[in-house]
Amino acid sequence: MRRRLLHMLPGLFPFVLWAIPHPDPWGPYLFYAVIGVTAMVVINGLRQFAAFARPGEDDGRGSILGYAFPVLLSMCVSRGREELCLLTLAILAFGDGSATVGGLLLGGRPLPWNSGKTVTGLLCFWGMGGILGTVVYWGESRPGVSWMIAAAVAGVTVFIAGILESLPSRINDNLRVGFASAAIGTAMHFALVG
Numbered sequence: 001m002r003r004r005l006l007h008m009l010p011g012l013f014p015f016v017l018w019a020i021p022h023p024d025p026w027g028p029y030l031f032y033a034v035i036g037v038t039a040m041v042v043i044n045g046l047r048q049f050a051a052f053a054r055p056g057e058d059d060g061r062g063s064i065l066g067y068a069f070p071v072l073l074s075m076c077v078s079r080g081r082e083e084l085c086l087l088t089l090a091i092l093a094f095g096d097g098s099a100t101v102g103g104l105l106l107g108g109r110p111l112p113w114n115s116g117k118t119v120t121g122l123l124c125f126w127g128m129g130g131i132l133g134t135v136v137y138w139g140e141s142r143p144g145v146s147w148m149i150a151a152a153v154a155g156v157t158v159f160i161a162g163i164l165e166s167l168p169s170r171i172n173d174n175l176r177v178g179f180a181s182a183a184i185g186t187a188m189h190f191a192l193v194g
Contacts, residue, residue, distance in 0.1 A: 003052040004101050007067075010041070011093025014086045014136040024142035025080035035072065042068050062172040067092055070178025074186070083140035084189055088181040090136040091158050095129020096165060096177050102128075114168045122166050129158040137185075145193055153188040160184050 022030050042064055049060030071092065075085035102124025103117065111117045130151075138150035145153075161180045165173045 001101070003054070004097050006045075006052055007100075008093045008097040010067075011090055011097070011132065011136075014090065014140060017086075018139055024082070026082050031075070034075065038068050038072060063174055066172040066174035066178065070175065070182050074182035077182075078186060081186075081189065083137050083142075084182065084185050086140050087133050087137040087154060087157065087185045088178055090133040091129045091154075091161050091181040091185075092174060092178050094132040095125045095158055095162060096173065098128035099125035099162070099165060111166055114166055116168070117166045122162055125162040125165060126158055129162065130155050133158050141193075149192050152192055153185060156188050157181055157185040 020030075026034075045064045046060055049064070053060060071085050071089045074088045075082060078084040099117075099121040103121025106118075106120045106124075108118040108120030111119060111122060133154035134147070134151045137154050138145060138147060141150065158181075161177045161184065164176045164180045167176075169176065
């Protein structure tokens, strides 16, 4: 559970950001501050990885860098559309984090395509990732978008990211979820908002 809480903690950043007046696009101070804070969190996470590693897990680079890299890449590529990197962050933090918590705490039937994951976990991914992804995307969008547009962008993104997270794969799920969320969220944004 401690690992899951640490996984979800960065997802609070967009809500903290609401309390800080900032320009759109983000100015250089905020942009570089986010990169700096992310670098510090990554370095600390790599140093302290043994404290929250799964049994037999020796190397945290895949999970920690797999979490940070898609969000930062999205932020750099989508300058002026920072709501897209925050959507990616929300889906990683709350969708992926809730899938594990929901699957472990609530149990449920295994997925037909992956017996190591549950239907409950996938539903938790979609529910929490969809709701909080919508709120975060809507809250950072400037000019503002309607709730319906925000729900459509986040909903399609989290649906596909949830399927990709649930597939059996040797590729770290943070990378799969992060890059899928960044790419699909961006495509949906430009298809619906322009």
